[in-house]
Amino acid sequence: MRRFGPLLILVIGLFALLSDFAPISFATSTGDSRPVTKLGLDLRGGIRLEYQVLPVNGKAPDSNALSIVRQIITNRVNGSGVTEATVVVQGTDRVVVEVPEAKNPKQVEDLVGTTGRLDFVPLGSTPASAGQVLPASTLNTPCSATVTANCVSFSGDAVSSASIGADATGQRAVDFTLNDKGKQLFADYTQSHIGQYFAVVLDGKVITAPVIRGSIPNGQVQITSGGIGGYPLADAQNLVTILQYGALPNPLQEVSNETVSPTLGDAFLRQSLVAGLIAVLLVIFFMIVHYRLPGLVASGALIYYSLLVVAIFRWVPVTLTLAGIAGFVLSVGMAVDANILIFERTKEELRVGKSLPAAIEAGFNRAWNSILDSNISSLITASILFLFGSSTIKGFGLVLIIGVVTSLFTAVTVTRTVLRLIVVRPWARQARLFGVTEAEFLARPTTGRTLRREAGTRV
Secondary structure (H helix, E strand, O other): OOOOHHHHHHHHHHHHHHHHHOOOOEEEOOEEEOOOOEEOHHHHOEEEEEEEEOOEOOEOOOHHHHHHHHHHHHHHHHHOOOOOOEEEEEOOOEEEEEEEOOOOHHHHHHHHHOOOOEEEEEEEOOOOOOOOEOOHHHHOOEOOOOOOOOOEOEEHHHEEEEEEEEOOOOOEEEEEEEOHHHHHHHHHHHHHOOOOEEEEEEOOEEEEOOEOOOOOOOOEEEEOOOOOOEOOHHHHHHHHHHHHHOOOOOOEEEEEEEEEOHHHHHHHHHHHHHHHHHHHHHHHHHHHHHHHHHHHHHHHHHHHHHHHHHHHHHHOOOEEOHHHHHHHHHHHHHHHHHHHHHHHHHHHHHHOOOOHHHHHHHHHHHHHHHHHHHHHHHHHHHHHHHHHOOHHHHHHHHHHHHHHHHHHHHHHHHHHHHHHHHOOOHHHOOHHHOOOOHHHHOOOOOOHHHHHHHHOOOO
16 A cells, blocks of 8 residues: 555546546446536525425325425426426425526426326327427317327326336336226227327326237236337336326425525625635644644645545535535544644654654554544534435535545545655654654654664554
8 A cells, every 4th residue: 555555646636636627527328427516506596495295185294205296396397497406305294496597486386386197198190209298289188989099088097006017028117007997998998099109198298108009908007118128227117106196196385485596696605615715724824833844744635635525526416505615614624633633643752752754653553543433423423414404404414424534535544645755855854844842853863774664664
């Protein structure tokens, strides 16, 4: 590790610099992936809506119902052309929708608040693609003896269950079962319309439009895909959710509606960045003044830490809010906390007569238990905030977790590697560079040969 440590630190540092300042990207199966800085609602402006999920037939919503409500709302909002909308569940009956840069609150409210409409529409010999919007006249026309295409055969309430299954060849498919009403209607239609198209439509938009391959008299319907392996897992899960819960399982009641101004967000962002820069500079000033050469090395590691954390934020990506920036500023102070423990322990080792390399190794080794305990405590607290907090608190907790884990690497590995390279240099063997007196520093004189031997010895 000592041999490859400097190279590893250099490679990670270069990667962080490129991620922060250069438009690098990697080709993936879904296109190019590149780091982006995502700003939250309070920094970009937009709309924040909070809904209460109401009981149905006196039964309060359970965790499964809340998860389904969240997924359906997410699909609706993102499918409307709004990007990066955030939908989170809070407590036992609340759903919060945050739509950055949204301009029309009423449009978002109507989109989220509607309970949804799932229809099964015969298309005759006309195919339809997923995402295609059917005309309103089609959705308002019930099928009859004279109208057998471009009409609504039955609605989503005819579906009793849906699940992921497999076809006769073992490829992934979607199975759903119709109740008595839907079973009879579908049996009558499929018997005389083999080879024609039949669409599953949610809120007027085609979800899938398979071909009827044969008569289906028992209400056991299977939708297959012609692709290799059958339906992709994500598409199959989405279709099952739509079939079983195309309409929201519980009605929603709006609790609050808040519009955040982008101008206000810009002002907050500037103030937060200035505060963060001042915090970093003050920490660097303190470390250099109090700990001299080790403090300068730790300050370099702190800059390295900041670049690395920002790169991680961009690649995850983390949605930065004001609370998240506060978590980052807090993690800056915690990043040098380990160095303070190490440097104070190093001073104690120097005062008892150890050589410089041996004192530094002892400082790192003997401070490690305290560093590990304090960081684990911070991680436990941050994890609790992330798992059980609101959306704003979750952002704070996530940023703090990333900051603590990264600081362990920079404060211990980076600082230790750089100091090992420095202390063997003749110019570094000066008491004033380590904050001790000359008498303490020379309590155990060593030759250059002894110094080099102790530099490679763990104490």
